[in-house]
Amino acid sequence: MPRRSKQWYIDNNKPLPETFERKTYNWYVQRGLTPPEGLKVPKVIKDTIGNLVSLPSAPRVEVNETEDQIQSRIKTRFDVFETLVDDVINGDIRGLIVSGPPGMGKSFPVEAKLNDVEMSRIVKGHASAKGLYELLYQYKEEGAIVVMDDADSIFGDERALNLLKSALDTTEERVLSWVTSEEKLGEDSVPTSFVFEGSIIFITNLDFDGMIARGNRIAKHLEAIISRTHYIDLMMKSQRDCLVRIKQVVKESKMLHYLNAAERKEVIQFIEDHAPKLREVSLRTALKIGSLRKSNGNWFDVAKITCCKN
Numbered sequence: 001m002p003r004r005s006k007q008w009y010i011d012n013n014k015p016l017p018e019t020f021e022r023k024t025y026n027w028y029v030q031r032g033l034t035p036p037e038g039l040k041v042p043k044v045i046k047d048t049i050g051n052l053v054s055l056p057s058a059p060r061v062e063v064n065e066t067e068d069q070i071q072s073r074i075k076t077r078f079d080v081f082e083t084l085v086d087d088v089i090n091g092d093i094r095g096l097i098v099s100g101p102p103g104m105g106k107s108f109p110v111e112a113k114l115n116d117v118e119m120s121r122i123v124k125g126h127a128s129a130k131g132l133y134e135l136l137y138q139y140k141e142e143g144a145i146v147v148m149d150d151a152d153s154i155f156g157d158e159r160a161l162n163l164l165k166s167a168l169d170t171t172e173e174r175v176l177s178w179v180t181s182e183e184k185l186g187e188d189s190v191p192t193s194f195v196f197e198g199s200i201i202f203i204t205n206l207d208f209d210g211m212i213a214r215g216n217r218i219a220k221h222l223e224a225i226i227s228r229t230h231y232i233d234l235m236m237k238s239q240r241d242c243l244v245r246i247k248q249v250v251k252e253s254k255m256l257h258y259l260n261a262a263e264r265k266e267v268i269q270f271i272e273d274h275a276p277k278l279r280e281v282s283l284r285t286a287l288k289i290g291s292l293r294k295s296n297g298n299w300f301d302v303a304k305i306t307c308c309k310n
Contacts, residue, residue: 096201
């Protein structure tokens, strides 16, 4: 059989054999594998809308860790995370950063606990330095809480980073100022200087520790922000960690309550069996497949086509 080129597979719409795939550092990390020594470790990349995205660091847990040990480790960190959210609400701490992979339930504990907090605001998506300044002014009072949920674009703006450092400072009086002729404040009612007494929670996919260790260009800023806040890494560094977390949530929560126990088990089994090809190993994927299992008699094939890479 003649050797077929990469272009042949592309022209005939055939899946590329693994031998044609360029195995970069990220290729190994995305599959929960430890990259071989000698591969270049990438720094922060940008996604399609310009937000900064850091690649997760290599797994830092023991290879021989049992599933029960992984579950206990992750559960302990989520318990600590929820305790720290309570501390923010109670005014005991000013800043909290929680880091973990997308779609693994970081936002839910914060949103649930803030339902009863009148002076709170959750910001998702893009945020500029000017928008951040005006937002912090609106929620400057003691007891107010601003949540930045995957609004990682602010970490690419040095002005926003400096505002955050001022807002999270450990000094008794935290003064924020906006003194620039380049961008005027949007409303006359927003002063060029004010005292900020609120609190800030960051929910991010960025691995601050990894970025600092790799000497990222904003490493010094991240170190300064961490020194002013409580930082918790949820420690889901491999595909196996994420699979354990998904099983844990499906078992202990009402996420797939519309399925019986056998059907939930089928959903989990599908995710485990197809994990290497899934577009995303996350709770969002479990919800997608769960809804297909409930409503579609041909759910298995539909899930393979829509949730897996060809």
